[in-house]
Amino acid sequence: MKFCSECAKPISLLVPEGDNRQRYTCLHCDIIHYQNPRIIAGTLPTYQGQVLLCKRAIEPRKGYWTLPAGFMENGETTEEGALRETLEEANARILNPHLYTMIAVPHISQVHIFFHGELADLNFSSGPESLEVQLFDEADIPWKELAFPTISTTLRRYFTDRQHTNNKDQNTPFPTHVFDIPEKNKLKL
């Protein structure tokens, strides 16, 4: 950030009084331009054990496979954002979504949130941000062509959870997992 979005004058990076870290501050109109993490909301849609993935039509990671997800919009809940992205990228609807993974990615100041749910039907198709949308068996997951670490981690947890709940009621949701990537890179406060 170089210029104030209010008055267009050059901006200073300094620690405001009473704060403990540097902020982009406009000394002309006295505004502090706070920057905070962004939330990416998405889903892990499954159908009889298969997982729905989208091949990205846009950068970053164009041509790589991802779960349907994107930046939350103002005024929506995390679940609404996740379902909207799933509809936009894959024309897919899921039943009974429940929070599955919440992953902080501090080195890029993002939080990724995925809801798991079964597909309502098989009438999915590529939205404008996807080249292809496809169901995959566990054995066919393109592990080396996945777009982001949060995608591969969420998929790995899902296949592990499924193994451990094979004989249980199909309607019982999997446990929610909350963790960070990289997992060892804890914030030192």
Ligand SMILES: [Zn+2]
């Ligand atoms: Zn200003």
